[in-house]
Amino acid sequence: MVIRFRSNLVCGIFAVLLAIALILLIPAQIGVETTVSFGITSRTIPYGVAGLIGVCGIVLIVKSLVLKKDQVKEIVLRHEVPSLIMIIMLLGYLFVFEKEWPLSTAALGCVSLALSKCKKWYYYVIVIAITVGLYFLFTEVLYVRLHSVIFGS
Amino acid sequence: MTMENIGEILSQVFSLENILFIFIGMFVGIIFGAVPGMNGNLAITVILPFTFTLNSTGALLMLASIYFGSMFGGSITAILINTPGTGAATCTLIDGHPMCVNGQPHRALDTALVASTVGGLFSALCLLFFAPQLGRLAMHFGSPEYFILALFGLSVIATVSGKSIAKGLISAGIGVLLGTVGIDSVSGVPRFTFGNIMLYNGLKMMACMLGLFAMMRMIERVKNGALGKTGKTASELKKAQEGDKFTFADFKKCLPTMGIGSALGVLIGAIPGTGGGIASYLTYNIAKNNAKPGDKFGHGEVKGIAAPESSNNGATAASLIPMLTLGIPGSAVAATLMGAFQMHGLASGPKLFEEHTIAVYVILVGCVLAQLIMLLQGKLLMKLFVKITHVPFRLLTSCLIVVVASGAYAISNRSFDVKVMIVAGMIGYVLNFLEMPMVPLVLGLILGPTAEFYLRNSLSIGNGSWLIFFQRPICIVFMVLLVLLIVMLQKGNKREKEEEKKARDMAKNK
Numbered sequence: 001m002v003i004r005f006r007s008n009l010v011c012g013i014f015a016v017l018l019a020i021a022l023i024l025l026i027p028a029q030i031g032v033e034t035t036v037s038f039g040i041t042s043r044t045i046p047y048g049v050a051g052l053i054g055v056c057g058i059v060l061i062v063k064s065l066v067l068k069k070d071q072v073k074e075i076v077l078r079h080e081v082p083s084l085i086m087i088i089m090l091l092g093y094l095f096v097f098e099k100e101w102p103l104s105t106a107a108l109g110c111v112s113l114a115l116s117k118c119k120k121w122y123y124y125v126i127v128i129a130i131t132v133g134l135y136f137l138f139t140e141v142l143y144v145r146l147h148s149v150i151f152g153s
Numbered sequence: 154m155t156m157e158n159i160g161e162i163l164s165q166v167f168s169l170e171n172i173l174f175i176f177i178g179m180f181v182g183i184i185f186g187a188v189p190g191m192n193g194n195l196a197i198t199v200i201l202p203f204t205f206t207l208n209s210t211g212a213l214l215m216l217a218s219i220y221f222g223s224m225f226g227g228s229i230t231a232i233l234i235n236t237p238g239t240g241a242a243t244c245t246l247i248d249g250h251p252m253c254v255n256g257q258p259h260r261a262l263d264t265a266l267v268a269s270t271v272g273g274l275f276s277a278l279c280l281l282f283f284a285p286q287l288g289r290l291a292m293h294f295g296s297p298e299y300f301i302l303a304l305f306g307l308s309v310i311a312t313v314s315g316k317s318i319a320k321g322l323i324s325a326g327i328g329v330l331l332g333t334v335g336i337d338s339v340s341g342v343p344r345f346t347f348g349n350i351m352l353y354n355g356l357k358m359m360a361c362m363l364g365l366f367a368m369m370r371m372i373e374r375v376k377n378g379a380l381g382k383t384g385k386t387a388s389e390l391k392k393a394q395e396g397d398k399f400t401f402a403d404f405k406k407c408l409p410t411m412g413i414g415s416a417l418g419v420l421i422g423a424i425p426g427t428g429g430g431i432a433s434y435l436t437y438n439i440a441k442n443n444a445k446p447g448d449k450f451g452h453g454e455v456k457g458i459a460a461p462e463s464s465n466n467g468a469t470a471a472s473l474i475p476m477l478t479l480g481i482p483g484s485a486v487a488a489t490l491m492g493a494f495q496m497h498g499l500a501s502g503p504k505l506f507e508e509h510t511i512a513v514y515v516i517l518v519g520c521v522l523a524q525l526i527m528l529l530q531g532k533l534l535m536k537l538f539v540k541i542t543h544v545p546f547r548l549l550t551s552c553l554i555v556v557v558a559s560g561a562y563a564i565s566n567r568s569f570d571v572k573v574m575i576v577a578g579m580i581g582y583v584l585n586f587l588e589m590p591m592v593p594l595v596l597g598l599i600l601g602p603t604a605e606f607y608l609r610n611s612l613s614i615g616n617g618s619w620l621i622f623f624q625r626p627i628c629i630v631f632m633v634l635l636v637l638l639i640v641m642l643q644k645g646n647k648r649e650k651e652e653e654k655k656a657r658d659m660a661k662n663k
Contacts, residue, residue, distance in 0.1 A: 003190045007588050008317070010587060011320060011323070011587040011588065011589065014587060015323045018323075020328070022317055023560075024441075028345070029344060029345050029347070030337075030343075030345070031341060031342045031343070031345045031590040032342075033337075033341070035340060038609070038612040038613055038615075038616070038617035039607050039612065039617055040353075040608065040612055041340070042339070042340050042342040042344060045329065045333065045601075046330060046344065046345075047334055047599075048328055049326045049329050050326075050330075052322060052325070052326050053322075053323050053326040056320075056322045056323045056326070057319075057323065058638070059319045060317070060319050063319075070225050073586075074215055074586075074588070075586070079376065079379075080376065080379060080563045082375050082376050082378075082379040083373065083375060083582070084374045084377040086371075086375045086376075087372060087579055087582070088370050089577045090372075090578065090579070091575075092366075093558070093575065094571075094572055094575055097558070097568065097571060098223050098568045105558050105559065106554070106555070107553055108554060108558065109551040109552070109554050109555040110551070111545060111553050112235065112371070112375050112550060113548075113550075113551045115375050115378070116374070116375050116377075116378025116546075116547045116550060116551075117378065117379050117381075117547075118378070118547040118548075118551075120548075123545070123547065123548045123551070126548060126552070127548070127551045127552060127555060130552055130555055130556075131555050133560045134555065134556070135559075138559060138562075138563065141199075142563065142564065142609045143199075144566050145566060146458050146477075146559075146562065151208035
């Protein structure tokens, strides 16, 4: 399956939506200070940036729809499968690396090898060796604390 | 200073022991700078306890060399794997990585090394001869000047936005917003923290950069590996490698750029709280605006590497000026070094030069020597570093994923930075689909909070009056320069479009 989209148009819509979301979000996420602010509060710059993003988005939409200056891009979904799996793996990694760093990191490296269709077994061994090497470098030399059940730290 | 003193200083600097310490420091610095997530500050902190038993000058020379080496080291990964080792090296990857991808990694690394040495030498000589004067000049910089300087840096967005300035501005806006996350340093109000206490400290710039540049690229490389797109073929590489060396013609071409970069690096580096990042983007902007026909900025232009590298290394020794002369550490590394000086019995400040004349000048002359050792060591290590480009595509991708994941953890020893890095990588992947340039985002992230902080401070000083920016001489000079830069940029864009049109017409006629 192939998805075709106009780069400027999609980017413009994304920017306008982001700007609207920001304008709605700012009052909830940024409080009002009680001290003297001389015209510029904690909200001024975020509002200004949201406005800028919105204006740029509108410019891109006008460029695409009115001035017809745009390029059609294609995404072949089948080709994106490895990246999507990699992203899911990274999301999974977020939940496990704090409990077992060496194993989860080595697994992440090996999955990336498998996803890029690597058939050489010694590449997998190299990745595992690098992970273990880094673990000991960090914990023993740099005194960076990494959790590991296997190595008991 | 008497001739006897000068003789003593030189004999100490050129002692085998001190030269060895500089060598070790430089090596450690280059390695730490080259590993994404690690930096000179971490290296100095790790090595510092081992220096207590050494002689003071040797130990401090080693620590200063680590700092200089790490600045150059940051460019190595920026060039070879499109991942800046340090924040200041983000500008180097704009032209450095395309040159490497085009099959000329030696030329790119050599350019970075030579430019770093020129910038570093100039900076060290300024530190040696003009430290007190530059220290006093830096003290004239207040919040309004800092704000205009940050604006200067932000003007680079137009240069690094690629085909669409609108997309560049959106990207920079996202960067500025990411920079606002955390407690507002002026009012103390939390911003975009979503009730998460970890976000109160803000997002670490390095974690964001690792995600936006490295992790995003790794996800893409996994896809390319699966599709069998594993880089250039052996014959293509062989053809490209024919011109893979930094020639004297390259040096001549880069010399004016390196001169401007070194001077700007020293001036900006001497101002506390600025650093090599701003200097490198400014120099890149000037170099690009003065591009000559045939210069290919953004596609592997040799001047595009020389500009940021000369200026970010130009800022290194200069950033020690306020620390040594006034006792004000202008950066995190300078603060760590100041601590190291104190631990070795040299308290920084105005009296340092009077009370420890010989020791201080040994260190200052040693800083000059360190730059030359950096050139020598860089040359020797270059062959080893270039071998990274020969590592098989798939293996390199997986190894880098492991290194980046651990590098993110090492930034400040907390798992939250790994999470930030991964989320930033995903955002980067989406933005890449939308063809949004990454460099403006990083620029916004670095300079946005600085600009906001100093703007608000300036208005507080001026009781809310914007006239404060027009009442200070340095501010006015910078504003005039900023206007000139924007005019030059417009001219440059016009010329670029005309050249493109000419090229299209010629192609049509053929």
